[in-house]
Amino acid sequence: MSSKASSGKGNAKNKNAKAGEKTEADIIQEQKEEIKKLKLRIETLERYMVLRSEQTQKARASEMEMKSKLSQLDEDFEKEKMERFHIASDMIRQYKALQKTLIEKLNASEQKNTSLADQLHLAKVALHEVKKEKDQIIEMKQREIEEQRQKMQSMVVEFSNMLKETLAKMGNTIQQEKEFQDDSTYNLVNNSRLLDFIPPEMIQNLKMQANAPPLPSTSHPTITTSK
Template sequence: MAAKKKGDGKKDGDDKALKDMNDMLSGQINVLKWRIAMEQEKTDRSRAGQSECRQKLIEINQYFEDEGKKSFHINSEMKGQYRSMLKEKEERITQLEDELYRGERELSDKEKGIKEMIRSKDKEIEDKDNEIRDLRKKIDDMSQEFASMLKATLDKMQERIELANTQWDSDLA
């Protein structure tokens, strides 16, 4: 290129124009490189943001999975507790129903015993009342018998007194 410079003046101007154009194009290249670098930096930041978003999304998904597992575990435990409590409740109900049945049966047996005792006592009272009636009748009969015996004795005594009086009157006369 040095040879070209020495030759023609036109080439010198062309060289200068080329050099200016070269400088201008170099500047444009630098500006474009800078723009590319800026765009690359934007792209890198966007990719970093995307990567960060993906990481956050992964973390959120993991969090939801963990929470789902915890919820499932808690739900399972609660179901187990519910079933256990339900079983205990049913056993308690059965136990109380058995106690109620035994209590009712015992009450029924006691009521039967009381009724039987009342019947027995009523029969005993009736028997005693009959015995009292019989004894009163016997007493009345014995009283009448005693009264008639007493009357007979009095009558005999009166006869003897009269006989003794008549004998005494005859002895005295």
Template sequence: MPPKKKKGKGKGKKKGKKKDDASLELEDKYKKTVDEIQALKDHLSVRKEIVRRGQAISNDWRQKVEAAQQELLEQKVDQKSINSDMTRQYKTMQTEMGLRIHQLETELGKTRQQLVHTEEQLKQTRQEKEQMMKDKDEEIENLKRTITNMEVDYGKILDESLDNLISKIDMAKERWEEQATLVHSKNKQVLLEFGLNPLDI
């Protein structure tokens, strides 16, 4: 009889050990799932940092556009001032020529050449300024398009990152629930084999 009792105690210890191993395995799987979720959170944090940097770059480009617009405005003001000054000089020259025409007949040809040269410079200056303003307008439009594209791209990146994170969390949750259910069923079966009711424990 005593040897039988010892044998029974040995079996009980073995079964208890299996139960402990199953619990440890479930706990390890749970910790692994928690670690995976933490890794996904870290990944999302990195994505958020990328988006933040993208927004900073977008703000920087926006400031550059504003500076370019301000520079263009100043150039327009300068152009107006140059045109006004050159027009005033031209009118002054014409007035002086009218007053001194009888004294400057010998220099009339030279003065006419100078006048033609001044008009060509004025025309060339106007053309250069118009081309410069056109180039600036095109540059501003390109910058605006670049900013818009960057905002759309970073918005897509953020949306994709969030969708991927949610999908991975859902998958991890489903795996954990399936494993937990399986372990629970095995433990319940073991308890039933020992004649124990799981609801009583």
């Protein structure tokens, strides 16, 4: 009833209001419309806030996921980097070890080649010395042989001359013996002289011939010579 009374009063006031002026009801209606608009706006803002909150949560979740993935990627990257570092270090270590081994083998080969070259040089020098010594020995032996040959030739010539001289003297002596066979004293003297010119070997040969059976008077004694 009070509302009816108030509405009645309002109507009365509206009736009493001047034309073109807002009544209290209009103002209230406008306020209600404004409040309604504000409520709609608040609801919109709340829905927007909820949406933004959800988006923020999703963004945070996505950010966390991205951070987790990034952290995992960083971890994987560091792990792979360490693995590659270890692999590279191992390869470098193997390369250095292989390089060291090859250098040692190369040095050993160079030392061996140097040693073999030195040995070859020493062997050549020794061979040259041996050849030189051998040539000197051969030359010395050849000189000795030549000297012996010359001595033998000289001795042969000397013996041949002595033999010729002896034969000539013996021939003269034999001729003289034929002429003076009756003179024994002369024969003894000539025989003693003849002995001075005859070598001892020939004297021994003559003695052996003297003890042999007598030969005919027309024959001459034969003397053999050996070269």
